[in-house]
Amino acid sequence: MNKSLSKAEQIWHTVAVIPKGKVAAYGQIADLAGLPGRARFVSKALHLAPETKCLPWHRVLRTNGQLAFAADSHYACLQTKLLAAEGVPVIKNRVNLNIYGWQPELGELLAKLSF
DNA sequence: TCGATGACACGCT
């Protein structure tokens, strides 16, 4: 199916499936995208993702719930604002995954990713 | 074709 798509594109599709108001970890995205353990690649894929894709990159954080950027980074501030705008409070550049952690549903993934 | 890179994750000290 998506075999013709690049790994990066699979990452983009997976990120695009993250529901608003929820957040997912790099490792989780990599796993859902069919690239278990390739969390590092997710970072690169997002960096390569064209802004025209309008991907919700701000919903992607570390497995511990902390933002991937430095607290004083411009992007960190932007990500914090974007998440807050979706109803996800970011405290000290960190999000409570226990509450806002995205719990992917197989049906939704199959419908949008067609894996 | 080869070498270097990277918005990470995990383990050990």
Place this chain on the structure above:
DNA sequence: AAGCGTGCCATCG
């Protein structure tokens, strides 16, 4: 409990 160093893999030039 917190911090540091290492390893995996795909993409870019």
